[in-house]
Amino acid sequence: xxxxxxxxxxxxxxxxxxxxxxxxxxxxxxxxxxxxxxxxxxxxxxxxxxxxxxxxxxxxxxxxxxxxxxxxxxxxxxxxxxxxxxxxxxxxxxxxxxxxxxxxxxxxxxxxxxxxxxxxxxxxxxxxxxxxxxxxxxxxxxxxxxxxxxxxxxxxxxxxxxxxxxxxxxxxxxxxxxxxxxxxxxxxxxxxxxxxxxxxxxxxxxxxxxxxxxxxxxxxxxxxxxxxxxxxxxxxxxxxxxxxxxxxxxxxxxxxxxxxxxxxxxxxxxxxxxxxxxxxxxxxxxxxxxxxxxxxxxxxxxxxxxxxxxxxxxxxxxxxxxxxxxxxxxxxxxxxxxxxxxxxxxxxxxxxxxxxxxxxxxxxxxxxxxxxxxxxxxxxxxxxxxxxxxxxxxxxxxxxxxxxxxxxxxxxxxxx
Amino acid sequence: xxxxxxxxxxxxxxxxxxxxxxxxxxxxxxxxxxxxxxxxxxxxxxxxxxxxxxxxxxxxxxxxxxxxxxxxxxxxxxxxxxxxxxxxxxxxxxxxxxxxxxxxxxxxxxxxxxxxxxxxxxxxxxxxxxxxxxxxxxxxxxxxxxxxxxxxxxxxxxxxxxxxxxxxxxxxxxxxxxxxxxxxxxxxxxxxxxxxxxxxxxxxxxxxxxxxxxxxxxxxxxxxxxxxxxxxxxxxxxxxxxxxxxxxxxxxxxxxxxxxxxxxxxxxxxxxxxxxxxxxxxxxxxxxxxxxxxxxxxxxxxxxxxxxxxxxxxxxxxxxxxxxxxxxxxxxxxxxxxxxxxxxxxxxxxxxxxxxxxxxxxxxxxxxxxxxxxxxxxxxxxxxxxxxxxxxxxxxxxxxxxxxxxxxxxxxxxxx
Numbered sequence: 001x002x003x004x005x006x007x008x009x010x011x012x013x014x015x016x017x018x019x020x021x022x023x024x025x026x027x028x029x030x031x032x033x034x035x036x037x038x039x040x041x042x043x044x045x046x047x048x049x050x051x052x053x054x055x056x057x058x059x060x061x062x063x064x065x066x067x068x069x070x071x072x073x074x075x076x077x078x079x080x081x082x083x084x085x086x087x088x089x090x091x092x093x094x095x096x097x098x099x100x101x102x103x104x105x106x107x108x109x110x111x112x113x114x115x116x117x118x119x120x121x122x123x124x125x126x127x128x129x130x131x132x133x134x135x136x137x138x139x140x141x142x143x144x145x146x147x148x149x150x151x152x153x154x155x156x157x158x159x160x161x162x163x164x165x166x167x168x169x170x171x172x173x174x175x176x177x178x179x180x181x182x183x184x185x186x187x188x189x190x191x192x193x194x195x196x197x198x199x200x201x202x203x204x205x206x207x208x209x210x211x212x213x214x215x216x217x218x219x220x221x222x223x224x225x226x227x228x229x230x231x232x233x234x235x236x237x238x239x240x241x242x243x244x245x246x247x248x249x250x251x252x253x254x255x256x257x258x259x260x261x262x263x264x265x266x267x268x269x270x271x272x273x274x275x276x277x278x279x280x281x282x283x284x285x286x287x288x289x290x291x292x293x294x295x296x297x298x299x300x301x302x303x304x305x306x307x308x309x310x311x312x313x314x315x316x317x318x319x320x321x322x323x324x325x326x327x328x329x330x331x332x333x334x335x336x337x338x339x340x341x342x343x344x345x346x347x348x349x350x351x352x353x354x355x356x357x358x359x360x361x362x363x364x365x366x367x368x369x370x371x372x373x374x375x376x377x378x379x380x381x382x383x384x385x386x387x388x389x390x391x392x393x394x395x396x397x398x399x400x401x402x403x404x405x406x407x408x409x410x411x412x413x414x415x416x
Numbered sequence: 417x418x419x420x421x422x423x424x425x426x427x428x429x430x431x432x433x434x435x436x437x438x439x440x441x442x443x444x445x446x447x448x449x450x451x452x453x454x455x456x457x458x459x460x461x462x463x464x465x466x467x468x469x470x471x472x473x474x475x476x477x478x479x480x481x482x483x484x485x486x487x488x489x490x491x492x493x494x495x496x497x498x499x500x501x502x503x504x505x506x507x508x509x510x511x512x513x514x515x516x517x518x519x520x521x522x523x524x525x526x527x528x529x530x531x532x533x534x535x536x537x538x539x540x541x542x543x544x545x546x547x548x549x550x551x552x553x554x555x556x557x558x559x560x561x562x563x564x565x566x567x568x569x570x571x572x573x574x575x576x577x578x579x580x581x582x583x584x585x586x587x588x589x590x591x592x593x594x595x596x597x598x599x600x601x602x603x604x605x606x607x608x609x610x611x612x613x614x615x616x617x618x619x620x621x622x623x624x625x626x627x628x629x630x631x632x633x634x635x636x637x638x639x640x641x642x643x644x645x646x647x648x649x650x651x652x653x654x655x656x657x658x659x660x661x662x663x664x665x666x667x668x669x670x671x672x673x674x675x676x677x678x679x680x681x682x683x684x685x686x687x688x689x690x691x692x693x694x695x696x697x698x699x700x701x702x703x704x705x706x707x708x709x710x711x712x713x714x715x716x717x718x719x720x721x722x723x724x725x726x727x728x729x730x731x732x733x734x735x736x737x738x739x740x741x742x743x744x745x746x747x748x749x750x751x752x753x754x755x756x757x758x759x760x761x762x763x764x765x766x767x768x769x770x771x772x773x774x775x776x777x778x779x780x781x782x783x784x785x786x787x788x789x790x791x792x793x794x795x796x797x798x799x800x801x802x803x804x805x806x807x808x809x810x811x812x813x814x815x816x817x818x819x820x821x822x823x824x825x826x827x828x829x830x831x832x
Contacts, residue, residue, distance in 0.1 A: 109545075113494075117537060121532075132801050152585035153580045154580060154581045154583065162569070171567050171590040174589070183610060186603075187599070190599045190603070194594075197742060199799065326614040
C-alpha cells in the first residue's frame with residue numbers, strides 16, 4: 001500500500017514511517033516543521049538531537065535501503081494538500097499533522113485559537129481534497145482517548161446503545177474533553193464523522209492513548225531516532241517524570257495523582273496504526289478505535305519511574321504539586337478496547353521494560369536535559385487566562401548546572 | 417441590566433435590541449456587517465430594505481426615544497472584543513455574531529473552513545475576554561437545535577442520565593449535526609461548557625429552534641424592521657416557501673418532507689432570550705435551554721403556506737425536489753423544552769397567524785422578491801464538494817419579470 005503520513009517529522013509520524021517501510025509499504029510524508037518551532041518557542045528541544053529532514057531521509061536510504069518521499073508544506077494550505085494528493089494518490093492517509101499539546105493550547109487565547117483553528121482547518125482540507133481526488137482512499141485520523149474525559153461509565157469505542165425514556169438508539173459516546181487541544185480533537189471527530197456520512201468516505205478515528213517509549217525495532221541507528229520531548233509543554237507525564245529523576249528534580253504527579261489514563265508503547269501504537277491501515281473500513285464507514293493497551297494512574301507511573309531510577313543509582317523523590325489542570329483527581333476509568341485485538345493486535349512491550357529503555361537512552365543525552373532543566377516543572381495553569389508571565393519567570397537553567405555541550409540547535413536552525 | 421449583543425445588525429440581534437430596550441434594559445451592540453456582505457455574495461438581499469446602521473440607531477432614537485450604543489468591529493479581533501468589554505462592562509452578553517447559514521457553509525471547502533474557524537474563534541475570544549474583564553457577566557450563546565440531529569430518542573436539554581453496562585452518569589447528550597455550520601455550533605457548545613468548568617463562568621447555551629416571523633410588538637415603524645432573508649442560502653424553509661408562493665414558483669419541501677424541526681415565533685424567541693438574560697445561572701453553571709415552541713414537519717409548513725397563500729388570492733403548488741441535504745426524511749422527533757416554561761415563558765403567537773403577517777409584509781416588498789427570484793430555488797448540494805458551478809448556472813432573474821423599482825442597494829453600499 002502507499003501511505004501518506006501528514007506530520008511525518010513528529011514523534012509518531014517518524015516512527016510510523018519507519019515501521020510501514022519495514023513492512024513493505026510505500027511511504028510519503030508531509031510536514032511544515034511547526035512542532036520544532038513550537039518546542040523552541042517554549043525554550044525546549046528534543047532530548048535526542050533530531051537531524052534536519054533531508055538527513056533523516058538520507059539515513060533511511062542508508063540504513064533501511066528505502067526511499068521516503070516528502071513534501072514540505074502546511075495542511076492549512078488547501079492547494080498544497082490537494083496537489084500532494086494529486087501527485088501521490090495514496091491508498092491511505094494517516095493524519096498526524098496537528099498541534100498535539102494540551103498545555104500549549106492553554107497558554108493564552110492566541111494559543112487556544114491557533115490550536116483549534118489549525119487542527120480543524122487541516123482536517124477539513126484533507127477531507128475535501130480526499131473527496132475530490134482520492135475518494136476511495138482511507139483516512140486514519142489521530143484523535144485521543146482524552147476526547148471522552150472521565151465519565152462514571154465504561155467508555156465504548158465511539159458509539160454506544162442507550163435507552164432514554166423508553167426508547168433506544170445507538171449514538172456517539174458523549175465527549176467531555178479537558179483542554180482546548182482535546183476539544184480540537186473532538187471537533188475533528190465530528191467533522192470526519194460527518195464527511196463519512198455525506199460523501200461515503202472511509203475513515204478510522206483513532207482514540208489514541210498516551211504513547212510511551214523512545215524506540216521501535218526499526219530504530220537501529222541513532223540517526224533514525226524519533227524525537228523525545230520532556231518539557232512541561234510537549235512531554236507526557238511519564239517523559240517528564242523520567243527527566244525529573246535524571247535531573248534530580250522531584251517527580252511531580254499532579255494533585256492526588258489518581259488520574260487514570262490509557263497508555264500504549266510506541267512500538268505497539270505503530271503496530272495498531274499499521275493494522276488500521278491494512279484493514280480499511282467499508283466506504284462510508286466511520287470506525288472508531290480506542291487505541292491503548294493498559295490503564296495506569298499517574299501515581300503508578302511515578303512509582304515505576306522511581307523504581308527504575310533507583311536501579312540506575314538515582315535517588316528519586318515524589319512531590320504532589322497542586323494540579324495545574326482542571327480534572328478529576330480520583331475517578332472511574334474503564335474504557336473498552338476490543339476492536340484492535342479483534343484485528344490481530346498483540347502487546348509486544350511492557351511498561352517497566354520500556355521505562356528502563358528510556359532511562360538508558362536519556363542518560364546518553366543527559367547534557368541536553370540539563371540545558372533545559374528549567375522547562376521541566378509545570379507552570380501553565382488551566383485556571384489562568386494567560387500563563388506568559390509564569391513562563392517568563394521560570395528563568396534560565398540553574399547556573400550551577402550549565403550545559404557544557406554545544407547545543408546542535410546552534411549549528412542548524414532546523415535541528416530540534 | 418446592561419446587555420451587549422454581538423451581531424446586533426442581524427435578524428435576531430436587531431429584534432432583540434428593540435425588545436430589551438422596550439423592557440428597560442440598556443443595550444449596546446457590535447457587528448462587522450458581514451451578513452450583509454455574504455447575502456450580496458450569493459446575489460440576494462433582505463426582502464425589506466435594511467438601512468445602514470447609523471440610520472437604524474437614529475430610528476431607535478426617534479421612534480423609541482432610546483439610545484443604542486454600537487461598536488463596529490469583528491469578534492475575530494481579540495483586542496477589539498476586549499476593548500468593547502472594558503468600555504461597556506455588560507451584565508450579560510448575547511452572542512449572535514456568527515455565520516448562521518447551513519447552505520453557505522456547504523458551498524465549498526473555503527466556506528466550510530470560514531464558517532467553523534470564524535465561529536469558534538469569535539466564541540473563544542469572547543470567553544477569554546469575559547474571564548479577564550467581566551468574569552461575573554453572563555454569556556448567552558446562540559446554538560441550534562440542529563446540534564442534536566434526529567436521534568431515535570427524546571432530546572433532553574443538553575444533558576441526560578444514561579445507564580451503560582450497569583453504571584449510571586449524567587453526561588452531555590450526543591451531538592449529530594447536519595452541516596459544517598451546525599457542527600461549528602456543536603464546537604462552540606464544547607468550548608463554552610469547558611470555559612464554564614475551568615473558569616467558573618456563568619453561561620446559557622441556547623439550542624435555538626428555527627425562528628419564523630418578521631415583526632415584534634416593538635417594530636412599529638418600517639425603519640425598525642429587522643432583515644428578512646428568503647433566498648436558498650440565507651432564508652429558512654418557511655421564508656422560502658412564502659417567497660415561492662408570492663413569486664408563483666413551486667413550494668419545495670425537500671424529499672419526502674417529513675423532516676421535523678422545532679420552531680418558534682420571532683417575538684417568542686426574543687421573549688425567551690430576555691428570560692434567559694433576566695435569570696442568569698450561578699457562577700460556573702453551564703445551562704442549556706432548548707428554545708423552541710412547537711415541532712412541525714416541512715410538509716406541514718408547506719401546507720400552511722399554501723393555505724394562507726390561497727387566502728391572498730395566490731395559486732400555490734407544492735413540488736418535492738430531491739433533498740439536497742443528507743438527512744433523514746422521516747424520523748422520530750421529540751425534544752424536551754421545559755426549562756424556559758419553568759422560567760415563565762408563554763407562547764404569544766401562533767404559526768398560521770404569523771405566516772399571514774409575513775405574507776402581508778412581503779407583498780409590500782414583492783418587487784424586491786421579483787428581482788431575486790433566481791436565488792430562491794435550492795442549488796447547494798451537501799453531496800458535492802463544490803457548488804459554485806451550480807450557483808453560477810442559476811442565472812439572473814427571469815427577463816419577463818424585471819425589477820422596476822430602483823434597488824436601494826445601489827444608493828448605499830451598506831444597504832442590504
